[in-house]
Amino acid sequence: MKAFVFSLALLATPAAAAPRTETAVLAGGCFWGMEAVFEHVKGVTDVVSGFAGGSGKDANYDSVSSEQTGHAEAVRITYNPSQVSYPQLLQVFFAVAHDPTEVNRQGPDVGPSYRSAIFPQSPRQAQMAKTFIARLNASHVYKKPIVTKIESGGFYMAEAYHQDFARKHPNHPYILVNDRPKVASLKARYPNLFKA
Structure with missing residues (x-):
């Protein structure tokens, strides 16, 4: 993969007058790894693992694992x-x-619950996501097309045992193989965004 760097105004450092906190909801495979990566991004104050895209009645790990929710x-x-x-x-x-x-x-996880999706929390986020995907596609950074979808839906927190899983179980085989390399990649590729 070519170097992934955009010199776009869209990626400029945000204005100091911005609100104190905002939220983003992203889906990209097992939430353990997503959580582990974003916990190491400067400016991120909290990351919660959960489910998005379905209804609250079946927002639990056993139901979601059925790939029918x-x-x-x-x-x-x-x-x-x-x-x-x-x-x-x-x-x-x-x-x-x-x-x-x-x-x-x-990676090893297969099914629609492991899909690539963005759940914008505002019309502005939706527009930025559309623009970002269009520019990413135009840049041909990846050899295959981007399949990430922009979706709507609420967010539902996962069970307590999923929260901070990588931090609580740093030597779990799944974390060692699939997620620790992503955190290392964040540190190597974006040192200005990385926090220990």
């Missing part, structure tokens, strides 16, 4: 837009956190 494993990211912008979060999402060319899978 319409949910995707997702993370809700709370961030300070005076420190990190929504497009910068999208850059991390596309370049580090997952492979946006994989349909209904990421």
Whole structure:
């Protein structure tokens, strides 16, 4: 993959007068890895693992694992837009956190609950996501087409045992193989965005 760098005004450092916190909801495979990556982004104050795209009645791991609920494993990211912008979060999402060319899978995980999706929290986020995907496609950074969808739907927090999983279980085989390399990639590729 070619270097993933945009010199766009869209990725400029956000204005200091921005609101104190905003939220983003992103889905890109197992939420353990997504959470682990975004917890290491400067300006991110909280990351919660959960489900998005389906209804509240079946927003639990057992139901979502049936691949019949319409949910995707997702993370809700709370961030300070005076420190990190929504497009910068999208850059991390596309370049580090997952492979946006994989349909209904990421690594060893297969099914629509592992799809690549963005759940905008405002019309402005929806427009920025559309613009970002269009520019990413035009840049031909990836050999295959971007399959990330922009979707609507609420976010539902996953069970407590899923929260902070990578931090609580750093030596779990799944984390070692699939998620620790993503955090290392974030640090290597975007040192200005990385926090320990």
